[in-house]
Amino acid sequence: MKNKVLYILLSAAVLTLITGCTSGDKPSETKVVVGWLQKNQTNVFETYINKGGETVLNEKKKTGEITDFILLDGNTDPSTQINQANDLINSSVSAAILQPAEADGSAPALKALTDAGIPVVVVNARTNNTDELASAYVGSNDIVAGEMMGKFVLDKLGESGGYAHLMGMVGNSAAVERTTGIHNIMDTASGWTLLDEQSAEWQGDKASKFAQDWINLHGDNLDAIICDNDDMAIAAKLACIEAGRDDIVVIGVDGIQSALQMVKSGELDGTVFQDxxxxxxxxxxxxxxxxxxxxxxxxxxxDFVLVTQDNVDQYISE
Incomplete structure (x- = not known):
């Protein structure tokens, strides 16, 4: 009787082992998800950054290197980015990309992500805690861009004149550093006078209004308008042309296609290409x-590249 019971128990154990081995159950796969806090999804230059990253993420999803990715539009609002950082944390992303709206305002978003153990790549502009907390920073040296614009104006117009500066969003690291670069050059040119410096917040409509006001206020004393991005430069130059002052030298940053076309036609004096x-x-x-x-x-x-009529064809897309 004991042998019979033992036989039954052994048979059951073997059956269990066989069933376990042949059931087809597989261990659940770990999901690999990348989250991206985009600065915004409408500004022309920002869409270049977004498109470049999305191309890579789509390719890696197809090859199975990542399971999925999450793209969130920050609407150039740091408070929105802070809330979205918490959304990524709740989604258990494996890594994140942050394209900050502001250096100070978006810093808590980076801190929240890294406090949750999520490694972060910061791109295009810095938060004030990027060096401390980010795993990496990808960008271009915006001080150099500002210096390029200043040198361009001096080379084109000579040792004296009056200029105005259209800044990007106050507190954004790119705007701050481009301003530093411009002053590095223009402040050492003793014959040049800064007539005014205002933030148009990267926006063409605000830039156009400032340009019109400056032309009316300063007249022939206004020789150049230096702009922190191409959207503002295009609007400022069009305002100059409309006012009959196409002699005012205008330059911007980014190398967006509409700006490059204006450089090619001779309407816009130059741009600093940012990849x-x-x-x-x-x-x-x-x-x-x-x-x-x-x-x-x-x-x-x-690297940034100065683009004028001499080399613009290299950067215009078909």
Whole structure:
């Protein structure tokens, strides 16, 4: 009787083992998700960054290197980005990309993500805690961009004149650093006078209004308008042309296609090309490396290029 019971127990154990081995159950796969807090999804230059990164993320999703990705529009609002950072934390993303709206205002978003153990790549502009908390920063040296614009104006117009400066969003690191670069050059040119300096918040309509006011106020004393981005530069130059002052030299930053076309036609004097697509691609590539636990460099710099009629054809897309 004992042998019979033992036989039954052994048979049941073997059956259990066989069933366990052949049931087809697989261990659940770990999801690898990359979250991206985009600055906004409407500004022309920002869309270059977004498109570059999204191209990489789509490719890596197809190859199975990541499970999915989440794109969130920050509407250039740091409070929105802080809330969205918490959304990414709740979604248990494996790594994140932050394109800050402001240096100070978006800093809590970075802190929240890193406090939750999520590695972050910051792209295009810095928060004031990027160096301390981010796994990597991808961008271009905005001080150099400002210096390029200042040198361009001096080379084109000579040793004396009056200029105005249209700044980007107050508190944004790119706007702050481009302003620093402009002053590095223009403040050392003793014959040049800064007539006014105002923030048009990257927006063409506000830039146009400032340009009109400056032309009316300063007349022939206004020789140049230096702009922190191309949207403002295009609007300022069109305002100059409309006022019969196409002699006013205007230059911006980004190298968006509409600005490049105006440089080619001679309407806009120049732009400083910023490879937004390249920045977005690199940020996405680094975020994916972080999901694998790989070590990456702390900073990745992509050079600015001065674009004039002499080299504009190299940068115009077909």
């Amino acid at each position: 937004g697509n390249g920045q977005g691609k690199k940020a996405a590539e680094l975020a994916i490396e972080l999901t694998k636990g790989n070590q990456i460099q702390k900073e990745y710099w992509i």
